[in-house]
Amino acid sequence: MRKPWRMRLxxxxxxxxxxxxxxxxxxxxxxxxxxxxxxxxxxxxxxxVEEETAxxxxxxxxxxxxxxxxxxxxxxxxxxxxxxxxxxxxxTWVYFEHGKALDFDxxxxxxxxxxxxESEKYPPTDLRPQDFDLLMTPGExxxxxxxxxxxHAVQDxxxxxxxxxxxxxxILLYRGExxxxxxxxxxxxxxxxx
Numbered sequence: 001m002r003k004p005w006r007m008r009l010x011x012x013x014x015x016x017x018x019x020x021x022x023x024x025x026x027x028x029x030x031x032x033x034x035x036x037x038x039x040x041x042x043x044x045x046x047x048x049v050e051e052e053t054a055x056x057x058x059x060x061x062x063x064x065x066x067x068x069x070x071x072x073x074x075x076x077x078x079x080x081x082x083x084x085x086x087x088x089x090x091x092t093w094v095y096f097e098h099g100k101a102l103d104f105d106x107x108x109x110x111x112x113x114x115x116x117x118e119s120e121k122y123p124p125t126d127l128r129p130q131d132f133d134l135l136m137t138p139g140e141x142x143x144x145x146x147x148x149x150x151x152h153a154v155q156d157x158x159x160x161x162x163x164x165x166x167x168x169x170x171i172l173l174y175r176g177e178x179x180x181x182x183x184x185x186x187x188x189x190x191x192x193x194x
Contacts, residue, residue, distance in 0.1 A: 060130025062107025065093075072098060076124040080182040082134050084175045091129060094185070118185075125169055125184040132172075132182045138165060141172055141179075 058066045075093035082089050091104040096119040103111035131144060142148065145167040154162045163174045166186075173181035 058130070060128075060133075062104070064109040065091075065104060065107055065129070068093065068102060068109065074128055075102075076119065077122060077185040078125075078127075078129050078182070079185070080129065080132055082178075082180055084178045084180050087134065089134070093129070096124070121187055122185045127170060127184055132179060134179055136179045137177050138163075138172075138174060141165065141167070145170060 056066065056070075057063060058069055061069065072095050076096045077094040079092045079094075080089065081091075087106075089104075089106055092101050093104070094101045094115050096115065096117040099114055099117065101113050101115040102109060103113070136144075148165045148167050150164075150166040152164045152166075154164060161175055162180070165172045165174065169184060169186055171181075171183045171186055172179060173183075
């Protein structure tokens with residue numbers, strides 16, 4: 001019977017079993033990497049990303065503000081600045097218990113800073129940021145807040161035709177009939193000692 005065909009090299013050029021094994025070990029990583037892309041294979045699991053819980057949108061608030069209310073509740077105090085010539089609205093919400101103030105630009109959260117607990121000096125407000133909008137007139141503010149405690153018209157080169165209206169627990173700033181600012185961090189009026 002005839003032996004299977006094999007290439008015959010001259011005696012000096014024949015590789016020994018050690019050389020064949022070494023060549024196979026060198027070729028093995030290349031072979032495995034070539035085979036790794038073949039066939040059905042599960043893709044690696046993507047890294048876990050913490051998903052933000054979707055809070056229900058609160059009427060008058062943005063998605064960022066609604067998530068903030070869902071997480072921390074309404075702010076202890078807030079400041080609103082509205083551009084009277086445009087529609088830009090900057091808000092700062094203060095949370096004494098959490099020691100932070102959150103900044104919003106047209107409803108979008110853009111900053112956070114530490115805030116000292118001044119709850120004894122400034123008791124938390126019952127008002128909500130969405131209660132105040134650019135179109136709120138002084139008459140509508142009075143309907144919401146009651147009669148003002150004090151009104152002061154300011155007319156100088158820095159603040160032409162502005163009016164400061166102080167209510168119990170909130171200060172509003174108007175330019176003509178347009179709301180420009182809201183500040184709820186107001187100390188309650190002091191009582192005269194008997």
